[in-house]
Amino acid sequence: MARIRLAVKKDGALQFLSHLDFARAVRYVIIRANLPICYSEGFNPHMKLSFASALGVGVSADIEYLDMELAEKIPVSDVMERMNEMSPQGFAVLDGRYVDPKAPKLMAIANYAVYTLRGPLKEDLSQDGLNAILQRFNEAPSVPYEKVSHKGKHRVRTIEVKNHVIDAIHGHVKDGDVYLTAGIYQTSEGAIKPIQVWEVLEKDFGLPVHADMMLARRTGIFVRKDDGKTASLFEGYDER
Amino acid sequence: MSHPVEIDPILLSKVSKPARYVGGEWNSVVKDHDRVKLTVAYCFPDVYEVAMSHLGLRILYALLNERPDVAAERVYAPWPDMEDLMRTKGYPLFSLETKTPVRDFDMVGFTLQYEMSFTNILNMLDLAGMPIFSKDRGDDMPLVAAGGPCAYNAEPLADYIDIFFLGESEESTQLLADTIIAWKEGGKPGGKKGLLKELAKQPGNYVPSFYDAEYDEEGNFKALVPTEPEAKAEIEKCVVADVEHVFFPTKPIVPNIDIVHNRAVLELFRGCSRGCRFCQAGMLYRPIREKTPEQLVKLAKDIVANSGYDEISLMSLSSADYSCLPELVDQLLEAFKGQKVSVSLPSLRVDSFSVDIAKKVQQVRKSGLTFAPEAGTQRLRDVINKGVTEEDLLSACENAFQNGWSTVKLYFMMGLPTETDEDLAGIADLAYKVLNLYRSVTHKNNGKVTVSVSSFVPKSHTSFQWFGQLPIEEIERKQQYIKGLIRDKHISYHYHDAKTGRLEATFARGDRRMGKVLYEAWKLGCKFDGWTEMFDYDRWMKAFELAGIDPDYYAARNRSLDEALPWDHLTSGAAKNYLKQEWRRAERAELTHDCRRLSCTGCGVCPNLGVSIIDRKAGDAHGKNTFSC
Ligand code: SF4
Numbered sequence: 001m002a003r004i005r006l007a008v009k010k011d012g013a014l015q016f017l018s019h020l021d022f023a024r025a026v027r028y029v030i031i032r033a034n035l036p037i038c039y040s041e042g043f044n045p046h047m048k049l050s051f052a053s054a055l056g057v058g059v060s061a062d063i064e065y066l067d068m069e070l071a072e073k074i075p076v077s078d079v080m081e082r083m084n085e086m087s088p089q090g091f092a093v094l095d096g097r098y099v100d101p102k103a104p105k106l107m108a109i110a111n112y113a114v115y116t117l118r119g120p121l122k123e124d125l126s127q128d129g130l131n132a133i134l135q136r137f138n139e140a141p142s143v144p145y146e147k148v149s150h151k152g153k154h155r156v157r158t159i160e161v162k163n164h165v166i167d168a169i170h171g172h173v174k175d176g177d178v179y180l181t182a183g184i185y186q187t188s189e190g191a192i193k194p195i196q197v198w199e200v201l202e203k204d205f206g207l208p209v210h211a212d213m214m215l216a217r218r219t220g221i222f223v224r225k226d227d228g229k230t231a232s233l234f235e236g237y238d239e240r
Numbered sequence: 241m242s243h244p245v246e247i248d249p250i251l252l253s254k255v256s257k258p259a260r261y262v263g264g265e266w267n268s269v270v271k272d273h274d275r276v277k278l279t280v281a282y283c284f285p286d287v288y289e290v291a292m293s294h295l296g297l298r299i300l301y302a303l304l305n306e307r308p309d310v311a312a313e314r315v316y317a318p319w320p321d322m323e324d325l326m327r328t329k330g331y332p333l334f335s336l337e338t339k340t341p342v343r344d345f346d347m348v349g350f351t352l353q354y355e356m357s358f359t360n361i362l363n364m365l366d367l368a369g370m371p372i373f374s375k376d377r378g379d380d381m382p383l384v385a386a387g388g389p390c391a392y393n394a395e396p397l398a399d400y401i402d403i404f405f406l407g408e409s410e411e412s413t414q415l416l417a418d419t420i421i422a423w424k425e426g427g428k429p430g431g432k433k434g435l436l437k438e439l440a441k442q443p444g445n446y447v448p449s450f451y452d453a454e455y456d457e458e459g460n461f462k463a464l465v466p467t468e469p470e471a472k473a474e475i476e477k478c479v480v481a482d483v484e485h486v487f488f489p490t491k492p493i494v495p496n497i498d499i500v501h502n503r504a505v506l507e508l509f510r511g512c513s514r515g516c517r518f519c520q521a522g523m524l525y526r527p528i529r530e531k532t533p534e535q536l537v538k539l540a541k542d543i544v545a546n547s548g549y550d551e552i553s554l555m556s557l558s559s560a561d562y563s564c565l566p567e568l569v570d571q572l573l574e575a576f577k578g579q580k581v582s583v584s585l586p587s588l589r590v591d592s593f594s595v596d597i598a599k600k601v602q603q604v605r606k607s608g609l610t611f612a613p614e615a616g617t618q619r620l621r622d623v624i625n626k627g628v629t630e631e632d633l634l635s636a637c638e639n640a641f642q643n644g645w646s647t648v649k650l651y652f653m654m655g656l657p658t659e660t661d662e663d664l665a666g667i668a669d670l671a672y673k674v675l676n677l678y679r680s681v682t683h684k685n686n687g688k689v690t691v692s693v694s695s696f697v698p699k700s701h702t703s704f705q706w707f708g709q710l711p712i713e714e715i716e717r718k719q720q721y722i723k724g725l726i727r728d729k730h731i732s733y734h735y736h737d738a739k740t741g742r743l744e745a746t747f748a749r750g751d752r753r754m755g756k757v758l759y760e761a762w763k764l765g766c767k768f769d770g771w772t773e774m775f776d777y778d779r780w781m782k783a784f785e786l787a788g789i790d791p792d793y794y795a796a797r798n799r800s801l802d803e804a805l806p807w808d809h810l811t812s813g814a815a816k817n818y819l820k821q822e823w824r825r826a827e828r829a830e831l832t833h834d835c836r837r838l839s840c841t842g843c844g845v846c847p848n849l850g851v852s853i854i855d856r857k858a859g860d861a862h863g864k865n866t867f868s869c
Contacts, residue, residue: 013264014496016253021497028266028494028548039580058253086548088496089264119250215250 001038002073003101005234006080008064011217012090015060022055025088026066032086035079036071052106052221052233053113056193061218063094065106065233073098095234103237110233111186112224115194118179119214130171130178130207137205138168145192145200161200164192169201178209185224242273242344245334247325255321259497260288263314263336266494267546269301270337271311277421280304281335281345281382283315284353285360286770291316292493293501295555296388297351300413302489310417313337313345317360318367320767320774326367333368342368346420348382350401352390355747356740356770358397361386362762365400372759374402374449379431383420389524391446392477393700393807396747396754398448403436406444406810407477408510408525410486415442440470444478446810447471453752453806461751461806477812481851483510483529490542494549503551503584504543506536508568512557513835513853516614517625517826518653520699521557523819524812526845528561528836529854533568537575544581553584560589560597563857569600587612588636590628595639608647608688609640615656616666622829623658625822630670637674641681647688648674654718654735655696655710657826664718667691668725675730685730692734693722695741699748700807701814703822708798709745712738739777743769745795751806754794756787815844 010022017025027047030037039045048069055061070079076096083093137143143161164185171180180201184191194216201207222230252258263270273279282301284291291297297314304312313335318326326333332341342348348368350361362372365384371377374384386397387405394404405412416439423435430437440447450471454462466473480486492504509530512522540552552572556562572583583601588594590611598609613628615621621628637648652667671691678687695715698707710718715738726733747754761783768774784791799805801820808816825832835841836853846852 013259013262015249016258016262017496021259024498025494025496027550031548031550032266032545034545045580058249058258086266088266088494212254213250215253 001101002070003067003099003103004070004076004079004096005065005067005099005106005237006083006093007095007234008066009060009062009092009094010055010064010090011060011062013088014090015215016057018057019051019054023049023051025091029083029086029088029091030068033079033082035068035082036074038069038071050105050107052110055218059115059194059216059218061221063218063220065110065221067099067106069101097234098239099234099237100239106233109223110221112183112222112230113186113191113218114181114183114220114222116179116181116217116219117194117198117214118177118217119198119209120177121173122208122210125173125178125208127173130173133201133205133207134169134171134180137201143200143204145196147196159192159196161192161197163187163189165197169197178207181219242340244339245331245341246339247329247331251325251329255325256319257288257497260316261318261322261336263339265496266548267491268314268337268493269305269312271305273311273338273340276311277309277424278311278347278417279340279345280310280312280347280349280417281315281340281342282312283342283348283350283361283364285317285350285357285364286353286768287319288316288495289497289499292495292499294351294353295505295507296353298489298492299487300349300409301493302491303410303413303487304417306487307417309421311337313340315342315348315364317364317768323363323367333364343370343382345382346424348384350384350386350388352386352388352397354770355390355396355744356775358390358747358758359762359766359769361397362400362758363767366762372762373399375399377402379428381432383432383435389520390747392520392524392810392812393748393750394446394448394810395453395752395806396750396758398453398752399755399759401448402432403439404446404448404810405478406446406475407812408480409444409478410480412442412444412478437468437470440468440472443476446475451809461804463804464806464809474809474811476849477524479813479849479851480510480529483854484531484535488539490539491546492543492549494547501553502549503553504540504547504549505553505555506540506543507531508536508554508556508559508562508565509854510556512561514558514561514627515625515822515832515834515841517623517703517822518614518656518696518699520702523701523814523843525557526812526814526843527851527853529851530563530856532856533564533571536568537571540572541575544576544579550580551582551584553586555586558589559585559587560591560594563855565597569597573600590636591632592635592639595636595643598640599643608649608690609636609645610649610651611636612651613670614651614653615659615663616652616668616670617663619829620656620659620663620666622831623826624653624656625826625832627831627834630673633670634673634677637677638681641678641687646678646682646684646686647690648678649690649692650674652691652693653696654693654722655715655741657704657707658829661718661721664722665725667693667722671726671731671733672728675728687730689731690734691722691726691731693719694736695738697741697745697748700805701812701819703819703826705749705805705819706799706801706823708796709742711792711796712742715741737772737775740769740772740775742791742795743777743780746791747794749799749806750794753787753789757783757789760784760786813843813845813848815848818843 038048052065080093145159149155167183169182198214199211202211304310384402386401391404436447450468451464511525511528614626719735
């Protein structure tokens with residue numbers, strides 16, 4: 001049995017899929033590619049396939065990682081080629097390598113994601129104006145975000161945005177849209193969603209956008225070490 | 241030059257399930273319109289998840305796209321939130337493949353699967369920026385066509401649709417495409433009307449504007465009179481004689497989001513000759529024509545390899561009637577051994593044999609089994625010619641319970657001709673018998689019986705087409721009556737909204753004047769009427785009032801056997817006299833046997849259309865076209 005790790009993308013027609021739908025679409029690609037994928041035991045066998053993250057509806061990704069277990073170690077280039085031939089618009093396998101079957105799950109190691117957020121401006125905003133807003137955010141020692149949960153009782157939970165957005169946010173204005181680049185760090189308490197960062201910037205820092213009009217594209221996902229350095233999810237888990 | 245509709249993804253991300261509107265699915269076909277001679281937009285008047293689950297349109301889509309000179313694309317009804325976005329921003333209705341506005345296609349074809357989708361057709365035409373009435377659409381507008389079961393009673397849509405296609409279109413669609421291409425290349429002689437005249441000569445094609453409807457002094461429908469020489473007095477359905485070799489798509493479009501039936505589909509056979517007297521499909525799709533198991537296994541392998549689906553559904557009107565079903569199931573299980581592909585049967589026959597098959601394909605008894613005895617007493621089952629006995633049902637259930645199933649669903653109808661309260665009590669009685677059987681077989685008390693009762697809608701082209709639907713109050717009384725008889729918490733009882741059934745009945749036996757009601761209803765905002773949360777009966781009643789039409793005239797009136805019917809000119813090949821004879825036999829509770837097993841019962845389809853029954857097992861004992869497998 002061999003464990004292969006692939007870097008893939010999710011965009012175009014697939015950007016509007018929920019994580020469950022995306023995972024199903026990938027399963028179909030794997031079956032069409034006729035790969036010797038392993039299944040779990042039991043009455044309801046599941047494909048041995050796992051992802052680094054659960055990308056939400058509307059979130060596209062230049063890069064996402066997945067692990068799958070194959071019964072037979074076929075060359076990485078073959079896996080890539082066979083899957084790419086069978087991929088719907090919006091999906092592609094970009095890179096891959098076999099990893100140690102005992103390596104920790106992708107979900108457990110991927111803890112830092114970088115996004116580009118785009119949304120239309122409500123009013124004119126100069127680059128200087130944008131910089132000033134972002135500077136205030138970047139320099140604020142604490143930015144609380146109140147998350148209202150609708151499940152069960154109406155509960156409010158406060159998230160400290162600064163625990164998750166640990167690098168400065170940059171941005172620019174183009175054709176009436178504002179583009180921001182933000183990294184989101186996942187702690188033991190979880191993470192914050194890109195749309196929530198956007199909302200905070202609109203509500204508390206006066207970014208002239210609509211709180212609910214934004215699309216996020218994830219440009220990278222990494223392992224962020226304690227020293228602040230980031231590493232690719234391919235690094236350090238090579239087969240022995 | 242047509243410009244694609246571009247919707248800002250940020251706006252799109254605001255509607256529910258935006259993936260419904262973006263296309264890009266595996267096996268969808270995108271062509272350059274400048275490189276083809278004909279463009280066709282296939283429209284299904286319901287939302288993506290429902291539309292994509294429908295086999296008929298998938299067949300035609302793949303069939304036309306096989307041709308290098310044709311581009312066929314899909315268009316589905318936008319959900320109201322998307323419609324709002326489109327109307328506010330001025331986006332016209334567009335196709336999923338190239339996002340081309342619908343009004344820029346050569347032909348726009350609607351599929352008519354159920355009456356409750358008719359308002360969506362009007363709404364889609366309007367969203368496309370096209371006039372709703374045929375007469376208002378000039379030569380610059382696409383040809384608007386429609387086919388599917390509801391085309392057999394086309395009259396309520398006669399003012400909106402340019403041409404209807406009756407029957408199975410795999411072969412006629414090629415001729416249609418050739419005709420339109422030749423007409424375009426010939427400089428469109430005679431304009432759209434010239435094309436319609438040409439098409440009216442071809443089998444299965446009905447051009448409603450070439451006929452006038454006549455009514456007598458009392459306002460009863462009298463006749464449909466042809467006004468053009470090309471208009472035939474009777475339009476007969478198209479039928480595919482050789483089902484074994486007819487085109488079947490092996491590269492199904494694989495949706496990116498989950499849909500109602502998200503699996504590969506294998507069509508075992510066409511038609512059904514059991515002869516249930518309430519069933520329209522049973523009359524429309526005769527005769528029975530089966531594919532061979534070898535052909536089916538070959539198709540199944542291709543479909544799975546090309547789609548990635550891990551489930552294959554064996555679809556047909558009554559799949560358990562496939563003559564080589566055990567062989568087929570064995571061969572499929574063998575073919576997909578080790579591949580985690582499961583086989584499913586959408587409907588079971590009420591007998592122990594079906595349960596044996598279900599046992600084989602459903603290794604885990606996760607879902608319950610469904611049976612449809614349709615009526616509660618033997619007498620009424622004989623009236624409707626449902627050749628099923630209580631013994632059949634109980635032996636099927638016994639087999640199921642012995643083999644680990646604990647849930648059984650039973651489907652019934654109410655409001656059938658000659659029905660009395662005794663027949664309804666029979667429904668409750670059967671449910672109890674099944675539950676007690678579970679207890680005695682398993683000595684457990686965790687069995688579950690679900691009883692689902694729909695209200696009967698008399699349909700055109702059936703032997704019950706003369707029977708008037710019962711008043712809503714009476715249906716509701718019957719629903720409560722059954723409810724009062726079911727008191728065990730292991731039996732759950734469901735019934736359908738009587739009002740939806742009422743509306744369906746008005747269209748199912750309506751004439752051209754129903755078109756006005758449809759228009760008023762659409763103007764009042766009716767759409768997605770098949771969706772409980774969208775259906776507004778009061779609004780519909782307002783529409784009837786505005787149109788000056790009494791719904792009961794169509795739904796509730798018993799019609800006399802000799803009155804002219806608004807669908808007499810559209811025929812499935814079965815003789816009206818046969819239906820009359822069946823109606824009389826129903827009144828006497830006399831059974832009519834299945835013509836594939838014994839002698840021909842004389843419906844007329846085979847001689848009229850020059851086709852014959854193809855049964856892969858029956859041998860050639862009775863002079864019909866049969867083969868053995
Ligand atoms: S013509 Fe005879 S054999 Fe053919 S479908 Fe009708 S009843 Fe059956």
